[in-house]
Amino acid sequence: MPDGRRPWTLTARGARRRALAALVALFALPRRALAQPIMNPAPGVDARTINTPQGALQSILKGAAMRRGRVRLELPSAAENGHSVPMLVRVDSPMSETDYVRRIDLVSEKNPVPLMASFFLGSHMGRAEVESRVRLNGTQRVTALAQLSDGSFWFDAADIVVNESACLDGG
Amino acid sequence: MTARIEVQRDARRGDPVEVRIVIQHPMETGFRYDSLGRQTPRNVIHRFECRYGGVEVFRASMGAGIAANPYLRFFVRAEQSGDIECRWVDQENASGYASARVTVNG
Structure with a gap:
């Protein structure tokens, strides 16, 4: 060579x-x-499955069916950024001793931790309505799942366009 | 942890009373890096509870999906005059407390 x-x-x-x-x-x-790091290890739930939106929903439903209705999830249709998005969830329930909302869960389709929050309600609340502000990692569909005192699950989903997502840029 | 709670002062028995609370807290996601490239550990207020007249009426289990300086608005049915007490704890075991009195008429 x-x-x-x-x-x-x-x-x-x-x-x-x-x-x-x-x-x-x-x-x-x-x-x-x-x-x-293992994210949000809810008690009794495998951290690997809860890290998907379906896994998060299943960890709450435990095989039960959920129907659309009775729940109303309000999110703006678009947000400039995902750092702090107003969120309102309301359930059609008399909130009486015998008929009330037991819990409401918020599940994100795109956040690194899909289960954003769980609210535990009861007959003492008088009105099944919770408002907060959420972080959203991009344009996605958010699901609010409610369990009533009879054990039934109801849900609503809202689509939101997020121009600048949280999580990735120091939010 | 500084917090601000606002509760309707007077209520009629049986009516829902609005409770609004804002807690000053970064709700650190655990996905942020500092200028030296070190990961900022996750630290969120993961447990929040509200008692009215000593009875737990509302509880929230929150994750990084709740925005910094968490804000919550919910209702409590007016039964008798008493304190609405909120307590919370973050993942570094720092806890906070805020309360407001509601007077029930009728």
Whole structure:
């Protein structure tokens, strides 16, 4: 070879290096995934499943069905940013001793922790209405799930366009 | 932790009384990094509860999905004159307390 290099050796070494890198990556990836802090480990719920919106809903429903209605989730249709978005949830319930709302859960489709909040209500409240401000990581659908005193689940979903999401930019 | 609670002062028995509370707290998500690239640990007010006349009437379990300086507005049915007491705790075990008195007529 004119310049003293032996291309076949280099190629073979390159291939070996690539194979080794792939092997290392194969083992390194799950380790890195495991090293991530476990988010919101609700009691009795597997942290890996609660990190998906469906998992969060299932952890509350535990196999029960949910129907649309009786719940009204109010969010603005668009928000300049996701740092603080006004949220109002209202359930059609007499809030009497025998017929009241037990809990309301807010589930985000895109937040790193889908279960944003759980509100535990009762017959002492007089009105099934809670207002707060939420963080939203981008344009998405938010679900409000309510469980009544008879055990039934009702939900409402609201779509919101978020121009600048929270979470990623220091919010 | 500074907080501001606002409760309707007088109420008629049986009517829902509005409670509004804002707590000064960063509700640190755990996804932020400081200028040196260190992750700021997650610290949110994860538990909030409200008692009226000593009885728990409302409880909230919150995550990083609740905005900084958490604001809550909810209702309590006026039964008898008494204190509406709110307590909360964050993940560093810092707790706070705020209360307001409601006078019930009729």
